[in-house]
Amino acid sequence: MKKMLKGLGAALCVALPFIAQAPADAATPAATGAADQTLVQRGAYLAQLGDCAACHTAPKGKPFAGGLPMNTPMGRIYVTNITPDSQTGIGGYTEAAFARALREGVAKDGHNLYPAMPYPSYAKVDDDDVKALYAFFMHGVAPVQQANRESDIKWPLNMRWPLMFWNMAFLEKGAYRDKPGKDVAWNRGAYLVQGLGHCGSCHTPRGVAFQESALDESGSAFLSGALLDGWFASNLTGEHNTGLGRWSDEDLRTFLKTGANRHASAFGAMTSVINNSTQAMSDQDVAAVSTYLKSLPPAGGTGAAAYTYDPQATKVSLDRPANDAGARVYTAYCMHCHGVDGHGFAPMLAPLAGNPNVLAKDASSLINVTLNGTGDLVIDGVPSPFPMPGFAAVLDDQQIADVLSFVRAGWNNGAPAVGAAEVAKLRQSTQAGR
Template sequence: MMAVLRTLATGMLLAGAAVAHAADGVDSALVARGAYLAKAGDCVACHTAPRGKPFAGGLKMTTPMGAIYTTNITPDSDTGIGRYSEGDFGRALRRGVAKDGHNLYPAMPYPSYAKVNDDDVKALYAYFMHGVQRVKQENRPSDIPWPLNMRWPLKLWNAVFLDSAVYQAKVGKEAAWNRGAYLVQGLGHCGSCHTPRGVGFQEKALDERGSAFLSGGLIDNWFASNLTGDSNTGLGRWSEADVAQFMKTGANRHATAFGSMTDVINHSTQWLTASDLNAIAAYLKSLRAVGGNGGPPFQYDPEATQALLARPAGDPAGKVYATYCMHCHGLDGKAFAPMLAPLAGNPNVLETNAASLINVTLNGTTDLVIDGLPAAYPMPKFANVLTDRQIADVLTFMRTGWNNRAPAVQPLEVTKLRKATTEK
C-alpha cells in the first residue's frame, strides 16, 4: 500500500509541474517539458528514499566499495541544488562534477546523461528550479571507508571512460530510430543496468557500436535483462508493439516487470508519449543479437507439458510447483499473460544467470502501479516458506520444463542470494 501511495504522490507532484510558478513569470511550458524529461530520466526513483519526500535524496545504493546515498536535488539553497546555475547543473548532469568541484560517483549515470543536448538540459534545469518542491534535508555521507572514499581517482576514471559527446543523429537512420537511440542511450540510461560492467566498473559499451551494449548485467542482486535481439534471453521474439506495451504497462505476453524495473515502469516509462515509446521500441528491435544461452530459439512444446504431468507424484520439485506456483503460472507454463507472468519461454527464465529468478522467489515484487492502480496479482515472497533446496529445485523445474532448456539452479546460489538480500 505504501508503494501505491508513494507512486500516486509522486505522480501528483510531477503532474503539477506544468503550471508551477507560472505566476512568477517562469516559462511554464519549459518547466512542463523539463518535468517530462525528468520522467524519461526516472530521476525520482533514485533521488527519493522509501517514504521520503520526492527528490530529497537518501536512497541507499550498494556498490562494491560500500553503500552510498543519493543526494537532495530539490531547489533548497542550503541542502539541495538551489544555488546551482544552469551551467553548474549541466556540469553535474553531464560531467559528474558538483558545484563545489567534487566528483560524483558514476552510480549517478552521467556517462549516459552526457549525451543529453543543451535544450533538454535547459528544460530540466527549469523544472528542478521551479517545478520541484524545496525540501531541507542534509545529504548523508557514504559508508565507503577511507581511502576508498577519496574522490580524486574519479577524475582519472572520467578521463578513461567518460565520452562527453552529446548525441548526434545517425545519418541514414529514420527520425524515430534516432529519437529512440537518444532516449535509450541518454536520459533513459538503460545501459547503466542492462550493460555488463568491466574491471573499472564501467559500462562495457555506451551504444550499439559495442558488442556488449544492453546484453544484460548483474546489478544489486538482480540480473537486468538482455535487450538485444537474442531469441531466448533478449527481445528476439518480441514485436515492437510488445516492447512498447511492456514499457507502458509493465507486462506483455512474454514477461512481467519485477525488481528495480518496477520503479522504471511506475515512475518513468508508463508516462512517456506513444511516439517516444514506439521510438524506443524501434531502436531496441534494431539491435543485433548478443549474449543468450547458446541454445536453439525457444519453441513451445505441448508434449513437454505432458512430460511434466507424467512425473512421479513424489517428485519434490513438482510438488512445490503444484502447491505454490501452478495456480498463477499454470500447468502449461503460459499463465494468463499479461495479467500473470508466463514461465514458458520467458526470457528471465531462460537467462543463464538465475539471480533475478532467485531474488523474486525469495523476496517477491513491489507493487506495479499503472495509472494509479496496483497490479492485481503481485508475486509473493517465499523466503520464509521455502528452503534453499526447495527454491533451487522448483526453479530448476521451471527452467527445464516446457522446452525452456535453461541451466539448473544450485542450492548454494540461493543461499548466497538469501544472505545478500537479508543483509542489504
C-alpha cells in the first residue's frame, strides 16, 4: 500500500498539458511599453533572491532559456524558457498570466506546471514583488528563441490533469502576511525563506503525494531536512547536532554570503544557491533570513546526545592505519585536506568533526560528494581554490563505505556506518549519463 501511495504521489507531480484554457485577460503584455528601470532593477534583485537562474538556465545555455534536465521518479523533465521571446518564451504573458503561473502553477494556455516549479512557495510573493519580477523578465532579460522540450515521461504518467486536484489539496493561496508579535526583521526573513527563497522546496520532507509536509514554522517538519535527487538537504532548524543549533548568527550570515564557515561548506545544489542567489542578497536581507532561521525550534534530529569534540580515539586509529580499513583510505586520500584532528582548514577546507552533514542520519550527501565532488563556489567572481574532488574513478564502493564509516564514527561524531550497497546505489544513479 505504501508503494502504491508513493507511486500515486509521484504520478501527481510528474503527471500532459491540462487542456482547459486560462481565463481571458484583456490586458496586453508588457513587452510593448516603456520600462520603469527602477522597477526592472528591483525585479532583477528579486529574481536573484528566487534563484530563478539556477533552474531556468542550462549549463552553457543562454540566461533563462530553459532546457535544464530535472530527474523525477517517473522520468526526466526539462525546465522551460522564461525569456520574453513571444514564440517560445513568455513574451505573450500579461502580468496577470505571469502572476498566475508564478503563484498558482498554471501556464497562460491553462496547462498545469509541475511542482518542480516551487509555486507553493511563490504563492506567498506579494503583488508589488510580482510586478517587479514581471518588469524584469519582460524588459531586463534578452529574448531567446528556444523551443521547450517535452518530458521523457511516458503515458499515462505524463498526464498533468491530476495536478489540478493536487493544487486543490496542497496549494495555499495568498501572499505572506506579517505575524503579529514579530519584529520587522523576523517577518522579512520569514517572507524570504517561505516565499521567494523557497527553502522548504528542498529542506522540508515530502509527503506521499510529494507535497511539502509543512509550509511554515507552524509545522514541526518545516526545514528539518530532506532527501532530494541524491542529496540530503540539511536541517535548518535549531537542532544541536544536525541543524543550526551550534551556529551563531554570524556563522549563518557568513555561510549565506560565502558558502562556507567554521562548521560546514556548501555542496550539491546549495553551491548554485550560493553562487546565484544568497551572495547577492543585501546585508539587511541576509540578517533578516538569519534572524528567522535562528528562531526555529529544534526538529528532525537523530535523538543523539549533544555533540562534543573528542579527538583521542580517532588519533590513535590514524596512528595505526593498518588496523582500520577506513583509516587507511582516510590517511591516503583525505587527511591532507581535512586533518588528523578533523577540523580541516575552515572555511577553505571543510571540517569533518561535528559537521552537521556528517552527523545526519542520512549519509546520501556524504556518499554523493565523495563520489562526484562538488562544483566551484564562485564568490565575487573568484572560484574557490580547493573544491572537493570526486573519487568515483579512484575508490570502489567498499572503500568509500569504509572511509565514510570511519569519518562518521571519528572525533566523537557517533553517526551510523555506511554500507557498500548504499554507495553502489548512489554511484549508479548519479553516474548515469555522465
